[in-house]
Amino acid sequence: MEAIGMALIANAAHPLRTQQVARAAVRALYDEMCLYPKPGLVSKTDNGSHDDMQAATFIKSLFSLRHYFAAIYEAGARNADFAELTRLGLAAEATMLRATSGVNTHRGAIFNLGLLCAALGKADVADEPADLAQIVVDSWGADIKLADSKDRSSSHGNLVCRKYAVGGARGEAAAGFPHVFKIGLPTLTAIRLADGSVGAARCQSFFAIMAALEDTNLLHRAGVEGLHYARTSAISFLAEGGVFAANWLQRAKQIHHAFVARRLSPGGSADLLAATLFIAAVTERAVGA
Ligand SMILES: CC(C)(COP(=O)(O)OP(=O)(O)OC[C@H]1O[C@@H](n2cnc3c(N)ncnc32)[C@H](O[C@H]2O[C@H](COP(=O)(O)OP(=O)(O)OP(=O)(O)O)[C@@H](O)[C@H]2O)[C@@H]1O)[C@@H](O)C(=O)NCCC(=O)NCCS
Numbered sequence: 001m002e003a004i005g006m007a008l009i010a011n012a013a014h015p016l017r018t019q020q021v022a023r024a025a026v027r028a029l030y031d032e033m034c035l036y037p038k039p040g041l042v043s044k045t046d047n048g049s050h051d052d053m054q055a056a057t058f059i060k061s062l063f064s065l066r067h068y069f070a071a072i073y074e075a076g077a078r079n080a081d082f083a084e085l086t087r088l089g090l091a092a093e094a095t096m097l098r099a100t101s102g103v104n105t106h107r108g109a110i111f112n113l114g115l116l117c118a119a120l121g122k123a124d125v126a127d128e129p130a131d132l133a134q135i136v137v138d139s140w141g142a143d144i145k146l147a148d149s150k151d152r153s154s155s156h157g158n159l160v161c162r163k164y165a166v167g168g169a170r171g172e173a174a175a176g177f178p179h180v181f182k183i184g185l186p187t188l189t190a191i192r193l194a195d196g197s198v199g200a201a202r203c204q205s206f207f208a209i210m211a212a213l214e215d216t217n218l219l220h221r222a223g224v225e226g227l228h229y230a231r232t233s234a235i236s237f238l239a240e241g242g243v244f245a246a247n248w249l250q251r252a253k254q255i256h257h258a259f260v261a262r263r264l265s266p267g268g269s270a271d272l273l274a275a276t277l278f279i280a281a282v283t284e285r286a287v288g289a
């Protein structure tokens, strides 16, 4: 995406920058969806472990979110509080559900990417270069944790987080997205610098995230055994050389089919890959990411 590859425009209030950020967020969701193989997940090649979603559902969904990403970026730039970000996020969830006729494609991404857009807004108006992960932790970490402890909703994620005592999407955000900044991005950059293709870099980044993440979608569908199976598969893939192994594509496809046979779907890992691609694009961390 050429516009996104442009040098950053210093003035956050500039509408071009808002547009650039919103387009990068939508583009990251699109690139995540297109990536294949991606175990158990929807791509243009197949629907993975899903009966109710296909590539077209994701395209409708991500397109519907373009104004949301612009709005939450601007909210961050004017130092909006967490309550305002949450209102924008909830409205975006409603927009997504209208676009997909009720299918939850991007609830996690609305939260993760939304917070990262807001953090970028804040960073763009700061006097000094600022660390995005630190902005998330310092600005909204306490509110995220507070909202977590108050939430008694019966969402899949909430039930799973309580049952298995894991942090889920909120834990990841409150900690400053360690799976994005400490795993997804360094992996993406390393593979590109080693002359890996864009697809190989994204694939390796996805496996690296999945190997480490407590993905509540996996826990919801298949419990601790499902999560363990998925993480072990990813760890083996990486230990066998990952995308540097001669047969890596075949191996990744095998893992994909094994996930589909077990109905496993690492949706949280997919969201964090999208977040990784977004950060790489807006900060130009990984060349041609
Ligand atoms: C803060 C919320 C988003 C929290 O929601 P919830 O209580 O549900 O908690 P989590 O499960 O922890 O997270 C929700 C989604 O986040 C993704 N995710 C999962 N694990 C992680 C993780 N460790 N780190 C980061 N992100 C993670 C995942 O999203 C993807 O999967 C969704 C599809 O899931 P599901 O509906 O269960 O679909 P299926 O598996 O297909 O179900 P079945 O078919 O089996 O029935 C999809 O959305 C992907 O994106 C988790 O699902 C929320 O409560 C909230 O507050 N939202 C509004 C506020 C907001 O957005 N604010 C924005 C800025 S503050």
Ligand SMILES: Nc1ncnc2[nH]cnc12
Residues within 6 Å of the ligand: 032, 033, 040, 041, 042, 043, 048, 050, 105, 106, 265, 266, 267, 268, 270, 271
């Ligand atoms: N490509 C994908 N397939 C299924 N669930 C997802 N959640 C986020 N991205 C996804």
